[in-house]
Amino acid sequence: MGESRAVRERVLTVGVAVARSGRLASLGDPLQFALDRLAPKLAGRGPRGYSVRVVSRDTRSSARGAREAVEELVRQENAVIVVTLAGTEVLPAVADACEAAGVPCLSSAFPWQVYYYGRGADDDRPFDWTYHFCWGLDDIADVFADLWERVDGSGPHQPVGCLWNDGPQGRWSRHPERGFAPVARARGHRLVEPEPYREPATTLDAHINAFRDAGVDIVTSAATGRDLALFRAQTAEKGRRPRLITCSRWLAYPPSVTRSGELPPQAGVGTLAYWTRVHPYRSSIDGMTAAELAETYEQTTGRQALQPLGLAYALLEVASHALTTADDPTDRRSIAAALGRTRVHTMAGLLDWTRGPVPNIATVPLAGGQWQPGTRHDYELVIVTPGRVGGLPATGDLVTT
Template identity: 60%
Template sequence: MGAGKAAGDACTGDLCIGAVVPHTGRLAALGDPLSYVIGRLGSRLPAVADGARRRRLRIVCRDSRSDPAVARRVTRELAERDGVRLVVTMAGTKVLPAVADACEELGVPCLSTTFPWQAYVYGRGATRKRPFGWTYHFAWGLDDIADVFAEMWERIGPGRKVGCLWNDDLQGRLLRDGDHGFVPTAAGRGHTLVDPGGYREAAGDLSAHVDRFRDRGCEIVTSAATAEDLALFHRQARERGLRPRLVTCSRWLAYPRGGGIASALGGAGVATLVYWSPRHPYRSSLDGTSARALADAYEQQTGRPWLQPLGLAHALLEVAAHALATAEDPTDRRSVADAIGRTRLPTMAGTLDWTNGPTPNVALIPLIGGQWQQGRNRPHELALVTHTRLPQVPLDADLTPAY
């Protein structure tokens, strides 16, 4: 099916938003924020004016099973069988691009988040001058991660020697790219990056990386490792005499799951990026709910700690509803895609602006720095330790090196 009106409309007069979520499989925990927000907002989305009539908004969910091939298939089902007007998705370095690519091929607007924009754009074959036609994203850049991490490294001292624990997959390749993102930004701030090369996930042995960092005198290690691989690295580092004063990690630490992993990294001085927290001064464009209220409601309903992606999941549905409400024809997919492209909207994730991004398909989110520290209410809590990009977010701790 191509662009324009939705075919095979199973929504019977409603305007349907498709959601591809990893309910099952290895990414199931990453799907939790979007599942929660869909349950919270699904029945409360405002109706949309379509000429003289008002159409109800409805969300149709499909399980990606954490598999890119399944994600492609269910995206096609949403487009062709269910007649959705746009698709939302988040999480998964292979699953998210699979959904976005399927939408691009089918001529269906797609909105996604939680993936550095350079990976989203360059990893899928677009350029700034040749952007996508149907797929839109909001997140941060690899250069933004580098700036936040470098600021934390510089709390230890200028011009640090930093060991790079990066995999051999798309994420690692983009992090070490000399033109886009992390490496030129970090090096431009005077830091020396020591990169022994990529490793394959899941790692069975990271001793070669440990030895290289130790022999080169790296006081800091930066990583985009999974929880399990970072714990393996930390254990082997202790065994082989490497004691980094600080570890920065940009991946799993947004999801505070697994107390065992956190305990295994205790004392490592692990810091991470922060893109959303209950302390952020953001509110929903739908009903004015604050970031604090959303986090509290999640914890009360689930019994689990709040998650950073919670605010971004909420913003996905805000932007989807806004695009359908402002499209010249909310039943026409091209019209809905164009509406996303001209959106500038204050949301639970901050003000998202597709009119002023690094590409026409990307809206940026500012990052600040956080560190996992001994908590008052839990063994490990995320403390906000730097806020240069967003000074209106209050800090609640100082960065604490491991020694």
């Protein structure tokens, strides 16, 4: 058998499956920025005489495009590892395609229970090739409960209305063992759960009426920005307004005031804070801090820094670490084994695959944040509760209506 191209050319290829077109293109922006910034630095960090090149393919924001991107990266570019930052349909498609092709895959920005159990693994039968780092649904519940309990007058039995859809977000939130709901209940909160709505929603009257009847002043959700806007508009039409809304989906993106002057749907919403400029994180590749990365992104792009930027940077950091620590960096099985024993400080914090919670998974700690009017931008993510992020300062107080 002849030598592989990697051995022959002394080049190791990192493949990046990234949305550059379609509805997830904005999620692709931070990954593309990290790629552009780190690719030249990775070239000189190859193990044992190898250089590293980074090659990307557009997933086109679809499952089919994701599978085709992986196929091109593996067959045409000879990628020895693939990384991705994607959405509900695209990320599993990338990971499943890598699993089928026998190439290591590293991904993020997807609750780990949905990634792991939702793709068919279990505690005794993990994946062979695909690895992931993210927070869990249980972490979201704990962070949101921290926020709920800061609402004046709320107690442990304060009813919380659940605005959940009939898709993966809502289904896994309701899961009786591995979802959001059992952790929230264990914190003493009473959940009001109407039948899930079909996404995209055309009306949310049933939820609004159920919340009114139960005396709900706090609402939690995993809705899209569009459906969240619909809920807020219809609630206002009925003369009601929750004192606090928490939402875990699409809230990574900074809201901005519309041309008509209307408030964006995310305004005042409590959400996850997994990476901001005040997080005490530093890159293992170039030593850049979170504050420096956020500033560089804004000066370079003219746009507000996004939370996924920290995850995107970490994807390439972990890929580099796996290549340099693999027993044989040209062998995909060896690289997968290196991912499984990785423990490294990154721009997304300490990522440790040796601790679990299940094989192939490393967790990202969460803090509680809220989108509030800012000084540098229309809205900024204020850290209200530090959660499990050690050394993270609170930068503001919770604001309720």
